[in-house]
Amino acid sequence: MARIVILGAGVMGSAMTLPAAHAGNSISLVGTHLDEEIVASVASTGHHPRLNVTLPAAVVAYPWTGFVDAMSDRPDLLVLGVSSAGVPWAIDRIAESVTSPVPILMVTKGLAARDDGIDILPHVVAREIQRRTALSMPVMAVGGPCIAGELAAQRDTSVMVAGHDADSIAAASRLLRAPFYHARASSDLAGVEICAAFKNFYTLAVGAPVGLLERDNKAPNGALMHNLASSLFSQSLQEMAILVEALGGKIATVRGLAGSGDLYVTCQAGRNGRMGRLLGCGLRYSVAKRDHMSSDTVEGAQLALDLGPTLERMMSRGKLPRDRLPLTAAIVEAICHDAPLVLSFDSFHRG
Structure with missing residues (x-):
């Protein structure tokens, strides 16, 4: 059984627990400081109040203070589901928690302005983690039409899993394989x-x-x-x-x-x-x-x-x-x- 950690218990991060659980993984859903009510509900009853669904039994919910513990036994995949504004906070948490490379899959959407242009968030995350930890970690992203409520209801959903390393993309896609979640590989991360x-x-x-x-x-x-x-x-x-x-x-x-x-x-x-x-x-x-x-x-x-x-x-x-x-x-x-x-x-x- 593979282990997946999801950082961010909002609607999209939490919806990702459905295909992850269907694929037979154990899942640690770690909320941010903004997700305390959600984490408390999932931890006590399994019910996610914003998605209005009961998350799979394979999901264990943690407050953000439990992230280091969730990462201590190196997971097979870290799914980043915070808001774009929360990415710097998430980088801080990852940098203080990892001791070896962990593949990252981002469902967070957004771009970063530079003086001379625009950068994509997976590059920002990979670069900053490597600067702080000296670890080179594959950072991938999910794109495509995916309404969180539909995914949580296990409606058919087709997405792209994009990254620079084909093996990492294939491994992440296998960990999320479900009859209702259809992932296609792409090398066009940008x-x-x-x-x-x-x-x-x-x-x-x-x-x-x-x-x-x-x-x-x-x-x-x-x-x-x-x-x-x-x-x-x-x-x-x-x-x-x-x-x-x-x-x-x-x-x-x-x-x-x-x-x-x-x-x-x-x-x-x-x-x-x-x-x-x-x-x-x-x-x-x-x-x-x-x-x-x-x-x-x-x-x-x-x-x-x-x-x-x-x-x-x-x-x-x-x-x-x-x-x-x-x-x-x-x-x-x-x-x-x-x-x-x-x-x-x-x-x-x-x-």
Whole structure:
């Protein structure tokens, strides 16, 4: 029986216990300091209050203070399920806990700004752990359309497991093998991670027609704005492909599960689409966030705030083609500069 440690007891980290348990592993689910209520519930009854499911009997829940103990008998896989904001905290915990290399699989999504560009989180984690511990650890990532509640209900889910080492990818996929969890291997770690982060960003735009419809009302014949939403979806994929290629990924990844698949499922519901609706209604981002979503983490908007200045610098320096990224520029302008979201179709679909 293999051992898996999952750091982060939120919905996605906890949902990963379902395929992991089905594959016959023992699982230590370690919460962060924000997961104390969840950990207490799982430890006492097995019930996860946010997923509203009972986790498998193979799962043992620990508070974050138990992470060192969970890692003491070297696990076969460490799944990192904290938020992107929690990655530095997770690196601290890993660095103080490991004495030999442990494969890491990240379900955390996000990117990191650098002075001269953008970095993917698996590279940040691997580099920082090696700097602190002198250990070289394979850091992989999961991408693709995976709603945590559906995975927890054991609905069929197809994902990409991406990394630089084929053997590590194969081993991690075996540890998560289940009839309802279908993992495909990818060597395009950069492409998968860029798609995973930017799908939230572009959903802000794809969600805007819902707000535009509320503002302008239905047409006399009852027509909606599906044509507009579809056009924005297409433009999002086109610009995502430009970003992926410019940042070292493969365009083919955008056409698959990690790109079009994940963007599609993200556009169906969620916080990013709700913010897009508010922007479509004509609200400035600051007003929409303050008055309607003050307690929500809107991942796409946070990505814009984190990377917007870097994207603008890369465009001004010619590292990114501004004329081919009009929707990207419009979203950055709306979020970072609190301007109206302007959808200029004269600039779309130009190649």
